[in-house]
Amino acid sequence: MASGNLFNNSSEFVQFNTLQFQTNDENILGAWASCYGVVANSNILILTLPQINHPNVSEDVKNNALGEAHLMRALAYFNLVRFFGPVPIVTNTADHIQNPQLNTNRVEDVYQFIENDLLFAVDNLKEKTRGGNYKDNARVSSGSAKALLAKVYLYQKKYTEARMMAEQVINSGEFKLLSTEVPGTEFGDLFLPVYNNNEESIIAWQWMPGIYFYGSSLNTQYAGNKNLTEASYAGVVGPAQDMINNAFEPGDKRRKETFMLPGDFYPKLSASANFDGTGAVTLGYTMPAIDQDGGTNFAQGSGAAMKKYVIGRSNPAITGAYTGASNGFTSQNTYILRYAELLLIHAESIIGSQTGSTSDASALASFNKVRTRAGLAPKTTITFDDVFRERRAELAAENDYWFDLGRIDFAKAKAILENQDRGTKEFPQKITSLPITTLIYPYPANELLANPKLREDPVPYIFN
Incomplete structure (x- = not known):
């Protein structure tokens, strides 16, 4: 909503239209709490699974489960660092129950922690090939971890690493685009439950129907x-x-x-x-x-x-x-990462900057696969802005555009946001002067009260 893709005219969400964020907003607290909830659950699994010694639980099963836990923790921290910037890295939640006051860690250290978790997941999750039996596709794979790692590299402008990881996934053949690469399907099928965990789905939240808050609303x-x-x-x-x-x-x-x-x-x-x-x-x-x-x-x-x-x-x-x-x-399902996005990550990584362009054949192949599925003419040269626009169209309302705006030059993002009509059909409204100087949310008020150290400068994380 804050990015200008969705709109709600009620007082509950007004700050996401005006971008005048408040620390006491329940939605911001929810983002923080849900991510750290995932961190806490992942930490429990990571700390306890290696201790299981049972003849019916093989090392392969334990390692795959550990890979899933590391991927989920990485995803939680990836969301936290993009939402809030410097955040505390917690590896044993129990250590901080009695004393929750701890410093935030530097953004670069949070990203390194995410990379480490995903590299573990790459090595320990099973490899698989997605097929027409969609129930078998629900769990994440080594390829899922590689795809997310490519995105994490891209956010840090590690273009060589992002390209290498994206190409490993592309060359594996694990994922396909619905419609053009899966006969009998079309783009809109991506968002119908009968196609949950389809060939294009890399990571997705799984929901249970008919149960309050266990299903998708x-x-x-x-x-x-x-x-x-x-x-x-x-x-x-x-x-x-x-x-x-x-x-x-x-x-x-x-x-x-x-x-x-x-x-x-x-x-x-x-x-x-x-x-x-x-x-x-x-x-x-x-x-x-x-x-x-x-x-x-x-x-x-x-x-x-x-x-x-x-x-x-x-x-x-x-x-x-x-x-x-x-x-x-x-x-x-709610998508976290689709193969179409990975193809755009691949194209952007070959461009290699946020100001460049390319006519590289492999970059064009990835970019144009997404574009031609949408019924648009292929391009023979692409710029970063081409990929940026394509990402918005492809991933609209999938909770990525705000993060995309946050990773480009702030002056450019500011101009985009101030040029948007953020009103209704009958009553246009623009933000004449952006009231923020960075596209990250404030720390929740409750967390600031419980942990005043959030106000202090971030500190280096000590990696073992």
């Missing part, structure tokens, strides 16, 4: 009206005006699969006859010309509605079975 959050949900509400977010008007080139097939406009038809979505969720449920949905209020404002006043991660009413053949008993929580 994105169908409810993103669907424009209750007729597309099994819940008591809908339309918590809508597409932002800047994404509607500037993220996609004419003819880009991804636009229709990212957000809906009146008249768009979706043959795989089931919806009820009435906006309030009542009436007969039928397969095949056309976004109407008039919204439930008799106007054309639709979700959050955007004049449109989200499509990505919207799966419609329960239809077991497409969505899996889920109900309204727990507000329509679904089994739809």
Whole structure:
């Protein structure tokens, strides 16, 4: 939302529209707490698994489980360092329960810690080839760790290492693009539960349908009206005006699969006859010309509605079975990393800077695979800005654009953010002067109270 891809007009999320972040915001606290929760659980596994000595638990099984734990801890710290900058590195959570006051560590040390965890995961996770039996694809692999490591290298501008790791994954043949490399599929299938853990999925959150907070709520959050949900509400977010008007080139097939406009038809979505969720449920949905209020404002006043991660009413053949008993929580995976992104990482790593360009054949091959799947003409030369724009279109509403803005020159990011229309369809609004000087969030107020050392300068981490 802060990046200008999504929009919510309520007071709860206003700071993500204005970028006037508050330390007492529950969403910022949630980001911190959830990441450190993953760190704590990973630490327990990393410390206790080696102690298991049972004839039914082989070393291969233990090593693979340890690889998973190291990957998850790395992912948590990757999110923490991108959200907050310097953060404390904790390897034994129990050591700090009684005294949670500890210094933050330098950003470069956090990244080194992430690299170390991912290199361990590369060496200990199983290798696999993704196939049509999607249940077998759910767990991460050595290739998953390599792909995430390529992204981590890219964020540090370690272009040679990022290219090497990306090419190892590409050359392995483990992953494929849906649609162009998997016959009988299309781009929009990426965001339907029947295609969970498909050939393109590298890392994804796995959800349990019908159980409150164990399932994904994105169908409810993103669907424009209750007729597309099994819940008591809908339309918590809508597409932002800047994404509607500037993220996609004419003819880009991804636009229709990212957000809906009146008249768009979706043959795989089931919806009820009435906006309030009542009436007969039928397969095949056309976004109407008039919204439930008799106007054309639709979700959050955007004049449109989200499509990505919207799966419609329960239809077991497409969505899996889920109900309204727990507000329509679904089994739809949430992507952390897709093969399409890895191809763009590969192309960017060959460009090798945020100002350069290339006509390298392998860079063009990776870039144009993503672009031509979207129905766009291939390019013969690409710049960093080409890849940057392609990343926004490909990964829109997948929680990456804010981080992409955070890794480019701040003056450039500032200009992009100040040029965005961050209002509604009827009431445009811009940030005339960006109120922040860096694209990282403040530490949560509760954490600052519990650990005043967060205010101190970061210290080097002592690696064993």
